[in-house]
Amino acid sequence: MEFRKSLETLIESLKQENEFREQIVHWHTIPPKQAETVSMPNSIDNRLQQALKKRGILELYTHQAEAFQHAIQNRNFVAVTPTASGKTLCYNLPVLQQVIENESSRALYLFPTKALAQDQKSELNELITEMGVQINSYTYDGDTSPAIRQKVRKAGHIVITNPDMLHSAILPHHTKWVALFENLKYIVIDELHIYRGIFGSHVANVIRRLKRICRFYGSNPQFICTSATIANPRELAETLTGEKMELISHNGAPSSRKHFIFYNPPIVNKPLNIRKSATLEVRKLAAHFLKNKIQTIVFARSRVRVEIILTYLQELIKKEITQKSIRGYRGGYLPKQRREIEQGLRNGDILGVVSTNALELGVDIGQLQVCIMTGYPGTIASAWQQAGRAGRRQGEAVIIMVASSSPLDQYIIKNPDYFLKQNPETAVINPNNLVVLVDHLKCAAFELPFNDTDTFDGLELEDILQFLAEERVLHYNDHKYYWMNDSFPAHNISLRSASQENVVIIDQSDLAKVKVIGEMDRFSAMTLLHDEAIYLHQGVQFQVEKLDWEEKKAFVREVKVDYFTDANLAVQLKVLEEDNKEIFEKIEYGFGDVTVQAMATIFKKIKFDTHENIGSGPIHLPEEELHTNAAWVSLNDSITVDFKEKRLEESLIGVANVIQHVAPLKVMCDPSDLHVIAQIKAIHNQKPTIFLYDRYPGGVGLAKRLFESFDIVIDEALRLLTACPCQEGCPSCIGTDSSSKSIKLDTLTLLEFLKDEMYVTKK
Structure with a gap:
């Protein structure tokens, strides 16, 4: 003790x-919470019950029992309970029971990371061993050796993989997986809340491709999803899978x-x-x-x-x-x-x-x-x-x-109750993002040709397929669209990043043993792997000697210095098309397509411990261009009378800074997924404007969701600014080092004005 x-x-x-x-x-x-349990259902095979008994499981938590009932009644469901509440049994029980009853049945488990897949395989195999039944459960990922791959394809009752492998290695080669697709009974999607933003939008299209192949082989699998607590688990599960879902949200586990x-x-x-x-x-x-x-x-x-x-x-x-x-x-x-x-x-x-x-x-x-x-x-x-x-x-x-x-x-x-009592956030995905959708239609056409009348899980495709045929990506013949390229498309499409290619990090400290130590997406590399950046890996410092932008390689060498580096990004934004616009007397809202030009400009050297700036230097990298969606609010002439231009610009930047930190709360995204910038004269309307844009090509629905709830975002921003104890503005509120003493007051005035106007417009 x-x-x-x-x-x-x-x-x-x-x-x-x-x-x-x-x-x-x-x-x-x-406080600790007692378990809520029910008796083990009689329909569970005795060998499975005995294996659970050996692990000390004599009863089921209420959410596990509810999941088992939905599964055996052929209903798709999503179970939402906290970490360590026994969610694994929500899918392992029905899957193992099904394979015991019909040994030709198959199940596909999707985990967002290889680590999680490996972990779940160990637990599942222990349970199968204790049952004494011949059930084959295998992981299929990049680390699976070629010798085992054939065995997995032919004899795997339960195939455990991740969306990346499903996308690039299983679906394109479905003819090698006939036993799986003909007999697929369950598709398990664990950690559902991870599938949001760009990653979720990609995975929703991978699921569309998976369902299309299942239909081709005559199967109609049931979906079982599990998730951590989010505000819209059923909506997310239904958008991701394209199927109607039952929700299990009452947690019976102790804590x-x-x-x-x-x-x-x-x-x-x-x-x-x-x-x-x-x-x-x-x-x-x-x-x-x-x-x-x-x-x-x-x-x-x-x-x-x-x-x-x-x-x-x-x-x-x-x-x-x-x-x-x-x-x-x-x-x-x-x-x-x-x-x-x-x-x-x-x-x-x-x-x-x-x-x-x-x-x-x-x-x-x-x-x-x-x-x-x-x-x-x-x-x-x-x-x-x-x-x-x-x-x-x-x-x-x-x-x-x-x-x-x-x-x-x-x-x-300062608002612990907001955190402790608030509903969790809404997870947003947009499977119909055109950039993402077109990529997956190419993959789907490679897998199986499209007929004239085909849809993509209900989505009309005629215009896009015609466009791809005109671009000579697909070949149209006898009412069918065929893939007509030598290479297969999935290899060039990353599910996880906005750009298609990552920068590889090469350690050349010892020229006799040059080795790859990591990788990074291009947008991050602009600010973290520029020349002279200090890159940290396993506690070891490396200095970037050269970033080869064309070849996507960063060459680094081990160093020992007492500082790290931080880089600035300059952004320009233009509105290409206004999809939605509402004009009122003093403000106007908008939502539409924009182009963003970003350029890394300078980097600073920041000393360990004291965090003081000890030097800086320029960054020489080309501009990156991004076409995406944005929401914006513009001020009409009446407000500009109350502010001189400099004060108005500083106030706009202050408001943008507060919104940048509040908006991600509403749409469950990483703060870096959503950017907020202010322009004293927006190019499209010449008015003072604050833009919120998705940092992904084509947008993933974040800006659209914020366009629909601008008033809530402004309300939270005002609450944050009012609660800050500083007198004149500080990094904890408006994030400015302005010399103007009235900057905080001006920002408050502007936020209050926006709140009042939004209240009027909502009425």
Whole structure:
């Protein structure tokens, strides 16, 4: 019990010690919850019941029993319960029961990451072994050896894969998978909430292709989805699968006591309301637990932040524990490294891990007791997912959210009730995004020709197919459209990024052993992999010696410096077409197609610890162009009478800055998915205008959703600005270093004006 006392003592010390106590804004204890169970259904095969009994499962949680009933009655459903509530049985039970009853039945499991797929396979295979029944369950991903691939295709009762493999390796070669497609009974989509934005829009089209192939082989599979808590799980599941869904949302699982602590770093500059870096406070808090051998996970919002915190922690506690006991985990690491880290967390060799949101999914990483978030993760759903990583098996857990000076973080930390009582956000996808849709129609035509009268899961296609035939991408003959290219299209289409190609990162520290250490999408590479950038990987610093933009390669060399780099992006925006416009006496709303030109301009060198600017340099990269959707609000002439042009421009920038941090709350997206810019004279109407645009080609529906709820966004922005304690504006509200003393007041005036006008227009 020494271990348990140790954690309780540390929890108590947070309340007692001045260095922590004074920064704790709110301490919310979530009491333990008892399980709600029902008897095991008699229809479940006795061998399956006995295998569950060996694992101590004698009854089912209410949500598991409800899922089983929907499944055996051939209804598609989505189960929405928190992390570690036994969602896996919601699909494993009906699938295993079906295969026992009919051994020709097949199931396809889709997980958003390879790590999660590997993890679920281990658990499923243990259960199958205990049953003593011949059921073949295999993962099929990039790591599957060619020797095993044929066995998976012919004999796999349960094929576990990810959307990327389904898109590029299974659907294009469906003739090798006849046994799967002819007998496919269940399609399981886990972690549904991940399929939003551009990724979700792509995956919805992959599902359309999958259903088309199933129909060709005569099967009509049932969909089982599971998700973390979001506001619109049924709507998202129905849009993603194109099928009607039942919703299971009452959680019958028990949960341990959790302490949710809202922590605001101390103010270091009162006039500007600038707080001590969240990164430095996280370092102190994580060390507090790690020094006492308490397994801890630290979440950071970006790759750079992960590496900075990792460097700090490895240095700070090297006397107490070895460097290998604290590891980083993020996208860009190679698969072997990631598997090794997951295993180390499970068996206790690794005490601490610093991760991006890559580990917020349901990968089983053992008995973590403390979760520390560096800043608000961007969505309520994401924050609860991260919190769920602590206390999965132990009786008590600590979750600490450490705020940065950003407006959104300050809003959440000062309004804990907003976070604790608010409905989670709405997940938005747009399967009919033309850029995405055309890509997948090419893939679908390669897989099976289209007839004149065919639809794409109900979507009329005639115009697009004719266009592709005119462009000589498809060949039209005898009322059918055929693929007419040598290469097959899926290879060139990435489901995960806006641009189709990633930049490969090549380490040439040792010229005898040049190796690839990671990759990054092009838009991120502009600001993170430019010449002279400091790129961090597993706590090691690399300097970018050359970014070959044409060849999409970044050459890096290991260095030891006491700074990191941060880059600026200059943006220009033009409206191409107005799809929707509402003009009122003093304001006008708009929504439509825009073109955005972005250019990385300069980078700054920022010193570790003090975070002071110690130098800068230019970035020489070509402009990137983006065609997307935007919503905007323009001010008519009457408001400009009250402001001189300079003051109006500063106020517009202030309002845009606050909206940038509030808007992602409404549409469940990463703040970087949605950009907000202000123009004193918009090119299309010559009026002061604030634009909100999707950072993806063709848009994914974020700006459209915000166009429909502009009034709510303005209301939240006003609440954030009013609650900020600064006098003249600071980085925690309007985010400006303007010399004007009236800037905060002007921004408030402008927001109040917008709120009043929107109230009038809504009436």
